[in-house]
Amino acid sequence: MARYMDAKCRLCRREGEKLYLKGSKCYSDKCAIERRPYAPGMHGQSRRPGRASDYGLQLREKQKVKRVYGLQEKQFRRYFYDADRMPGVTGLNLLHLLESRLDNIIYRMGLSTSRSEARQLVRHKHILLDGKVVNIPSCKVRVGTRITLNEKAQDHLRINAAVESSGQKGVAEWLDVDLQSKQGTFRELPARDQLDPGIHEQLIVELYSK
DSSP: OOOOOSOTHHHHHHHTSOOOOSGGGGGSTTOHHHHOOSOSSTTTTTOOOOOOOHHHHHHHHHHHHHHHHTOOHHHHHHHHHHHHHSSSOHHHHHHHHHHTBHHHHHHHHTSSSSHHHHHHHHHTTOEEETTEEOOOTTOBOOTTOEEEEOGGGTTOHHHHHHHHTTTTTOOOTTEEEETTTTEEEEOSOOOGGGSOTTOOHHHHHHHHTO
16 A cells, blocks of 8 residues: 655645644644745745635645545545445544544554554554454444553553653543553544544535535
């Protein structure tokens, strides 16, 4: 599967806002968008901010959400089509599918400082779902599932550092998490007001519905 291998900070600068892709660095004065608040590239500083078209706004929103969750176009489009076939509001269904990914759950629990770090923990078989090892970051976690670490990961330096810094981003309200024992339960699907207010999922629905 294709992966983005360039500097992640370029993605934040392209979208003009923090996407929190680099963990603790995003909360420090080393954050690239704080130091260079303009688009990347040789013409980044000379770009004039004009009014984007409706299509431009929809495209940028889709690109932003893709980058936040670390997905490629084909994978993201598949999530949208699945959300569209589900009963209910398509935009909220899409967010629920994205938030139910195992790598996102690990990040929301405060066991990693970024979703890419969470994916690495899953790939290295440090994560257990209801006592069973799962090494697929995109695995859909069902409501009621218990998420724990294996014994080897209990003293993992990166996990301990993430737990210590979890106060910076907090823990999701829709998860029951015990940071001391580094485990938690996916209690319920999040309500819309519990998710990022900066995401405008209706723009994505409009884009893919054309």
